Amino acid sequence: MGRITIAIDGHSSTGKSTVARQLAHKLGYIYVDSGAMYRAVTYFALQNGLVDHDGLNEAGLVARLDEISLNFGMTDEAGKSPIILNGENVESAIRTLEVSEWVSPVATLSEVRKKMVQQQHQLGGEGGIVMDGRDIGTVVFPQADLKIFMTASAQVRAQRRYDELLARGDQISYSEVLENVTERDRIDSTREVSPLKQADDAVLIDNSEMTLEDQFQLVLKLALQKI
Numbered sequence: 001m002g003r004i005t006i007a008i009d010g011h012s013s014t015g016k017s018t019v020a021r022q023l024a025h026k027l028g029y030i031y032v033d034s035g036a037m038y039r040a041v042t043y044f045a046l047q048n049g050l051v052d053h054d055g056l057n058e059a060g061l062v063a064r065l066d067e068i069s070l071n072f073g074m075t076d077e078a079g080k081s082p083i084i085l086n087g088e089n090v091e092s093a094i095r096t097l098e099v100s101e102w103v104s105p106v107a108t109l110s111e112v113r114k115k116m117v118q119q120q121h122q123l124g125g126e127g128g129i130v131m132d133g134r135d136i137g138t139v140v141f142p143q144a145d146l147k148i149f150m151t152a153s154a155q156v157r158a159q160r161r162y163d164e165l166l167a168r169g170d171q172i173s174y175s176e177v178l179e180n181v182t183e184r185d186r187i188d189s190t191r192e193v194s195p196l197k198q199a200d201d202a203v204l205i206d207n208s209e210m211t212l213e214d215q216f217q218l219v220l221k222l223a224l225q226k227i
């Protein structure tokens with residue numbers, strides 16, 4: 001069939017990006033972390049005083065969307081390409097708990113989503129792409145050749161994210177991370193525009209009890225069946 005389009009959606013911190021990146025690397029495809037794009041917009045809002053004690057200044061952010069330029073940098077050996085916001089590599093800066101706390105409110109804004117989806121279409125128009133996110137199989141590429149929906153128990157997901165943040169040296173508690181993961185899922189699944197939901201034709205993978213290698217082998221098998 002040639003170079004196909006693969007959409008991997010699912011709940012927060014299910015390890016979608018790791019598996020998506022490995023799969024893209026194996027197939028020689030582009031990998032796009034769409035969550036990084038929403039995180040970079042959120043980082044822009046935080047850096048530009050658009051979040052304060054009153055919360056997110058939605059109109060202020062929407063008015064400044066034209067000032068936001070997003071790109072992905074050179075892919076390294078592990079298949080990772082950092083996100084670049086207005087010329088600055090923000091790959092690490094967008095992974096903080098502060099960004100995680102504001103990203104779901106930012107991602108409810110239809111103007112933000114419109115801008116992200118336009119760019120996602122440009123990146124993926126030719127096939128040969130693995131993109132992960134929340135609305136890739138439902139909205140961005142409804143015709144994707146393979147759709148996967150990943151989930152796991154909230155406790156398992158929070159523990160994995162907590163371990164990652166601890167390894168970076170962030171000062172946080174497990175309960176804060178658990179709350180963030182469940183709150184993001186709640187906002188993502190109940191928002192009006194492009195809510196997180198499993199596409200009818202997506203393959204559901206619950207990876208609570210699966211190793212990374214098991215997940216990789218499973219998605220690779222599913223992809224090869226389509227190619």
Ligand code: C5P
Binds near residue numbers: 103104184188
């Ligand atoms: O994938 P990640 O957890 O980094 O995504 C961060 C947030 O970005 C999600 O919780 C969600 O609010 C938003 N997002 C989205 N649509 C996507 C990807 C991410 O709304 N396609």
